[in-house]
Amino acid sequence: MTARNKRNGIIATVVLSIVCIAWVYPIVLILINALKQESAISTAGVFDLPNAGTFAGFSNFVASVTQMDFLKSFWYSVVISVTSVVLIMLCCSMCAWYIVRVNGKLSKALYYLCIFSMVVPFQMVMFTLAKTADTLNLNNPYNICIIYLGFGAGLAVFMFTGFVKGIPIEIEEAALIDGCSPLQTFFRILVPILKPTIISTAILEVMWVWNDYLLPTLVLDIKKYRTIPMAVQYFRGSFGHVQMGPMMASIMIDIIPIIVLYLICQKYIIEGVTAGAVKG
Amino acid sequence: MVGKTIKKWWPIFVLPTLAAFIIGFLWPFIWGIYLSFCKFTTVKDVQFVGFTNYTKIFIDDTFTRAFWLTVLFAIISSVLINVLAFLIALILTKGFKGTNVFRTIFFMPNLIGGIVLGYIWQTLLNGLLSKWGQPLLQLSAVNGFWGMIILLLWQQIGYMMIIYIAGLNNVSPDLIEAAQIDGATPSQILFKIKLPMIMPSITICTFLTLTNGFKLFDQNLSLTGGDPGKKSQLLALNIYDTFYGRSGPQWKGIGQAKAVLFFIIVVAIALVQLRATTSKEVQQ
Numbered sequence: 001m002t003a004r005n006k007r008n009g010i011i012a013t014v015v016l017s018i019v020c021i022a023w024v025y026p027i028v029l030i031l032i033n034a035l036k037q038e039s040a041i042s043t044a045g046v047f048d049l050p051n052a053g054t055f056a057g058f059s060n061f062v063a064s065v066t067q068m069d070f071l072k073s074f075w076y077s078v079v080i081s082v083t084s085v086v087l088i089m090l091c092c093s094m095c096a097w098y099i100v101r102v103n104g105k106l107s108k109a110l111y112y113l114c115i116f117s118m119v120v121p122f123q124m125v126m127f128t129l130a131k132t133a134d135t136l137n138l139n140n141p142y143n144i145c146i147i148y149l150g151f152g153a154g155l156a157v158f159m160f161t162g163f164v165k166g167i168p169i170e171i172e173e174a175a176l177i178d179g180c181s182p183l184q185t186f187f188r189i190l191v192p193i194l195k196p197t198i199i200s201t202a203i204l205e206v207m208w209v210w211n212d213y214l215l216p217t218l219v220l221d222i223k224k225y226r227t228i229p230m231a232v233q234y235f236r237g238s239f240g241h242v243q244m245g246p247m248m249a250s251i252m253i254d255i256i257p258i259i260v261l262y263l264i265c266q267k268y269i270i271e272g273v274t275a276g277a278v279k280g
Numbered sequence: 281m282v283g284k285t286i287k288k289w290w291p292i293f294v295l296p297t298l299a300a301f302i303i304g305f306l307w308p309f310i311w312g313i314y315l316s317f318c319k320f321t322t323v324k325d326v327q328f329v330g331f332t333n334y335t336k337i338f339i340d341d342t343f344t345r346a347f348w349l350t351v352l353f354a355i356i357s358s359v360l361i362n363v364l365a366f367l368i369a370l371i372l373t374k375g376f377k378g379t380n381v382f383r384t385i386f387f388m389p390n391l392i393g394g395i396v397l398g399y400i401w402q403t404l405l406n407g408l409l410s411k412w413g414q415p416l417l418q419l420s421a422v423n424g425f426w427g428m429i430i431l432l433l434w435q436q437i438g439y440m441m442i443i444y445i446a447g448l449n450n451v452s453p454d455l456i457e458a459a460q461i462d463g464a465t466p467s468q469i470l471f472k473i474k475l476p477m478i479m480p481s482i483t484i485c486t487f488l489t490l491t492n493g494f495k496l497f498d499q500n501l502s503l504t505g506g507d508p509g510k511k512s513q514l515l516a517l518n519i520y521d522t523f524y525g526r527s528g529p530q531w532k533g534i535g536q537a538k539a540v541l542f543f544i545i546v547v548a549i550a551l552v553q554l555r556a557t558t559s560k561e562v563q564q
Binding site for chain 2: 009012013016017020023024025026027029030033043044045046047091092094095097098099101102103104106110113114117119120121122123124125126127128129131132136138146147148149150151153154157169172173176182183186207210211212213214228229232233236247248251254255258259262263266269270273274
C-alpha cells in the first residue's frame with residue numbers, strides 16, 4: 001500500500017512539474033522575445049532563442065521606457081492603485097461597521113445595493129459614468145479614486161460586513177463606556193481586529209485596479225494620461241507599424257513587479273482569494 | 281447601545297462611501313436606463329424615443345450572434361475550468377511533495393491583467409498557428425474562439441483551484457475514515473462524500489466562471505479584437521463596439537439598450553445558477 005502511494009506520488013509530481021513548466025512558458029516566451037532584435041521577431045519565429053546575431057540585450061527595455069513614456073504610465077498606475085485602494089479600505093471599513101451595528105433602512109438599503117452593484121456589468125454604466133466623471137472633474141489620475149471608491153465599494157463593503165459580524169459587540173461597548181468616541185473606538189479597537197481582512201481585501205482591490213483597462217480608458221484623457229494596460233493597448237492596437245521588441249519589453253515591465261509582489265505576499269493573496277470566495 | 285451611539289455619526293462613517301457610490305454607480309446606472317429609451321450622441325442632444333432602441337437591437341445580427349457565442353463560450357469555459365481546477369485541487373490536497381510550489385505557479389496568471397494576457401497569448405498562439413500553416417487568430421473565428429478559451433483556462437484555473445483546495449481541506453478526515461472502514465471505494469468517497477461536502481465551493485466557482493465568461497471584455501479585445509468581421513465578438517465587446525466603433529446618430533442609444541439587456545441577462549443567469557446549485561448543498 002505504501003509502496004503504491006509512493007509511486008503515485010512520484011507520478012503526480014512528475015506530471016505536475018511538466019504542467020507547471022507549460023504553465024510558465026507563455027511568460028518565458030515573451031521574455032525571450034523581449035531580448036531579441038526587432039528584425040528577428042516574426043509571427044512564426046517567436047519560438048527561436050536569440051543567438052549572437054539577434055541578441056539585443058536590454059535595448060528593448062530602454063526603448064520601451066523612453067519611446068512609450070512607460071515610466072509615466074507606471075507612475076499613473078501606481079498613483080491610481082494606491083490612492084483608490086487606501087480610500088476604499090478606509091471608507092468601506094467604516095461604512096461596513098455602521099451597516100452591521102446600526103439597524104436601519106439606510107444600512108439595509110446600502111448593503112443590498114452594494115451586493116447588486118457587484119453583478120452589474122460595466123458596459124451598463126460605462127457611457128454615463130464617463131460623462132459624470134467629466135462633469136465632476138474626476139477625469140484625472142489624482143481624482144479618479146473617487147470613481148473607484150464608488151465602483152469598488154460593493155466588494156469591500158461586502159467583505160468587511162462579513163467579518164465585522166463575527167466580532168463580539170461587547171469589546172466595542174466596553175470601549176464606548178470607557179469614554180472612547182466612535183472614531184477612537186473604530187481606529188483603536190476595530191482596525192487592529194480587522195487588519196487581516198483589510199490586507200486580504202486590499203490585495204483583491206489592487207489586483208482589480210492595477211489591471212483595469214476599460215474604466216480608465218473611458219474616464220481619463222488618453223492623450224494625457226495612460227495607465228499601463230492603456231499604454232499596452234494604445235501601442236499594440238494602434239494602426240501602422242508596431243515595434244514588437246519594445247512591446248514585449250513593456251509587457252515584461254508590467255508583469256515583473258506583479259510577480260515579485262506576489263511572491264512576497266503570496267500568503268495574504270491566497271488567503272484573500274479564499275476569504276472572498278467563502279464569504280461570497 | 282453601540283448602534284445608538286454611532287447612529288448620529290453617519291456623516292463620517294457612511295457619507296463618503298455613499299456619495300462615491302452614488303457618483304460612481306447609482307446615478308450612472310439610473311441615467312443609463314433612462315438613456316436606453318433615448319436617441320443621443322452626446323449628453324446634450326437627448327431625445328426620448330421610447331422602445332425604438334430595443335427593437336433596433338436586432339437591426340443586424342451582430343447582437344444575436346454575439347449572444348449565442350457568449351453562451352457557448354461561458355458554458356464551455358466554465359465546465360473546463362471547474363473540472364480541471366477540481367482535478368488539480370484533488371491532486372494537490374493529497375499531501376505530495378512540492379504542493380506549495382505547484383499552487384504558487386498555477387495561481388500566478390491570475391495576477392496579470394486581461395489586456396496583457398491577450399497579447400501574450402496572441403504571440404504564442406499565432407506563432408503555433410503559423411507553424412502549422414493554420415489561419416491566425418484574427419483571421420478565423422473558430423481559432424479565435426478556442427484561443428480565448430485556452431487563455432481563460434490559463435488565467436482562471438489557478439483561482440478556482442485555490443477555492444477548491446480550501447473546500448477540500450475543510451472536509452473532515454473523520455468522515456472519510458468512517459467511509460473507508462465501511463468499505464467505500466476511492467471513487468465512492470469522491471462522489472458520495474467529497475463532492476457533496478464541497479458543494480458550496482462548486483456553487484461559488486460556477487458562479488464566478490459563468491459570470492466572468494459572460495462579462496469577458498479585455499481578453500476579447502486584445503486577443504482577437506472581434507475579428508474577423510466581428511465574428512469573434514462576445515457580448516461585452518459587441519456593446520462597446522456599438523457605442524464607440526460605429527458612426528451614426530442612432531448607435532449610442534442602441535448600444536445603451538443592448539447594455540440594459542445584457543445586464544438583465546447577467547442578473548438572470550446569476551440568480552438561476554445560484555438557486556440551482558445552492559439547492560444541492562448539504563448542511564453539515
